[in-house]
Structures are given as C-alpha cells and as structure tokens.
Amino acid sequence: DQQVKQNSPSLSVQEGRISILNCDYTNSMFDYFLWYKKYPAEGPTFLISISSIKDKNEDGRFTVFLNKSAKHLSLHIVPSQPGDSAVYFCAASRAELNDMRFGAGTRLTVKP
Amino acid sequence: ETGVTQSPTHLIKTRGQQVTLRCSSQSGHNTVSWYQQALGQGPQFIFQYYREEENGRGNFPPRFSGLQFPNYSSELNVNALELDDSALYLCASSLGPEVDTQYFGPGTRLTVL
Numbered sequence A: 001d002q003q004v005k006q007n008s009p010s011l012s013v014q015e016g017r018i019s020i021l022n023c024d025y026t027n028s029m030f031d032y033f034l035w036y037k038k039y040p041a042e043g044p045t046f047l048i049s050i051s052s053i054k055d056k057n058e059d060g061r062f063t064v065f066l067n068k069s070a071k072h073l074s075l076h077i078v079p080s081q082p083g084d085s086a087v088y089f090c091a092a093s094r095a096e097l098n099d100m101r102f103g104a105g106t107r108l109t110v111k112p
Numbered sequence B: 001e002t003g004v005t006q007s008p009t010h011l012i013k014t015r016g017q018q019v020t021l022r023c024s025s026q027s028g029h030n031t032v033s034w035y036q037q038a039l040g041q042g043p044q045f046i047f048q049y050y051r052e053e054e055n056g057r058g059n060f061p062p063r064f065s066g067l068q069f070p071n072y073s074s075e076l077n078v079n080a081l082e083l084d085d086s087a088l089y090l091c092a093s094s095l096g097p098e099v100d101t102q103y104f105g106p107g108t109r110l111t112v113l
Helices: none
Strands: A010-014 A019-025 A032-038 A045-051 A056-059 A062-067 A072-077 A086-093 A106-111 B005-007 B010-013 B019-024 B031-037 B044-050 B053-057 B064-068 B074-078 B087-094 B108-112
Touching: A010 A019, A019 A032, A019 A086, A019 A106, A032 A062, A045 A056, A045 A062, A045 A072, A072 A086, B005 B087, B010 B019, B019 B087, B019 B108, B031 B074, B044 B064, B074 B087
Parallel strands: A010 A106, B010 B108
Antiparallel strands: A019 A072, A032 A045, A032 A086, A056 A062, A062 A072, A086 A106, B005 B019, B019 B074, B031 B044, B031 B087, B044 B053, B064 B074, B087 B108
C-alpha cells in the first residue's frame, strides 16, 4: 500500500530559480512529515520537517508547506543551487508508531 | 563524531540462503531503525530497536529479524532469502525513537540470485 506518493520521478530547474517538489498522502492519521535528500552512494539526509498542527515551516532556502485538507505537502527551494541536485524523499509518520512511510523520490537536477 | 556505518557494502547471495547485515550507530545513539529500499522505490520500514528491545515493526515476515547490542550496534538477519529481497538495506540511528533525528548509513546492496 503506497500511502505516500511522489508522482514526479524527476524535475529539472535552472540555477537561481525555485524548485517545487510535491508529495501526496492518503492516510489522514499521519501527523508528522519530513523531507530527506539523498546523494548517490550515501544514505538519506534529513532536510526539514513539519508537524500536522502547522501549515508552513521554513529553514533558510527550504520551506515545506502542508495542506491537510488536500493531503498534500510541497518542498520549495529558493534559490536553487547545483549542489541541491539529488533525490528528494517525502516521508510521513504517526507519532505513536515507529513506522515512517516514504515516497518513491523525485530526482532534482539544478542546471548552472 | 563518527557517522553511521554499515557492512558489507555489497553482498551477493543465492535463494534460500541466510544473510546478516551490520550497522554501527552514531556515537551516543540508542535507537536503530532498518529500512529496505527496492529499486525505484522509497525506503520501507522493517523494524526499530530501542535500548536493545524491538520497538516497532513494519509489514515484513518473521524471517526478517534483528538484534541490537549493548553498544547499540545492530544486525539485520534475513533467512530463506527470496529473489524479491534484492534491495538496498539502510539503517538509521537516532538519540531516541523520534523520527526527525535519524541519521542514515550508506546502505548495504544485497543481490539475491
């Protein structure tokens, strides 16, 4: 059962522009959402998270937006840099369960 | 401060065999979670160990088992290997069961022939 979906396998943007990565989920019981970044031959690295009681969380160039009614979250990267090129995973969990569900990932390429 | 390490990097086994994968947690971390990442998919939660006890399990059969040692290093054991077990196996350590503080290792690539 794929409770977390990233429908865009890849995204290409120009350096300096905004990157928007999208994620949808089906389980309304999820109350914590995370984004991870993964470079080749490395494990995923935590990027930013958001609790279901918020609709926006910002950390430098990275902002995550949560729309609970649409069961949708997005990650905005502004401005995009070539070093941001990686695979980005969206993940969701329930506080009382240690069972984090991941999307399939979106490969972001930022062109100089 | 050393990061999370996993061994071996790559492994090839045949169907029906057993395999043990190892994970060394980041210093001071008492929680380890294991994930299976099949090609083209996101990581899938296998189980978590907190202070040497299993603390949650995903939808994986009992032939997937684990251990956590007093130094908080961990093993993932898979018995009766199947072709579909071919995947990247990731471990992640954290200061506690909180999900946002997980630090992932680079993974072990298992191929079952």
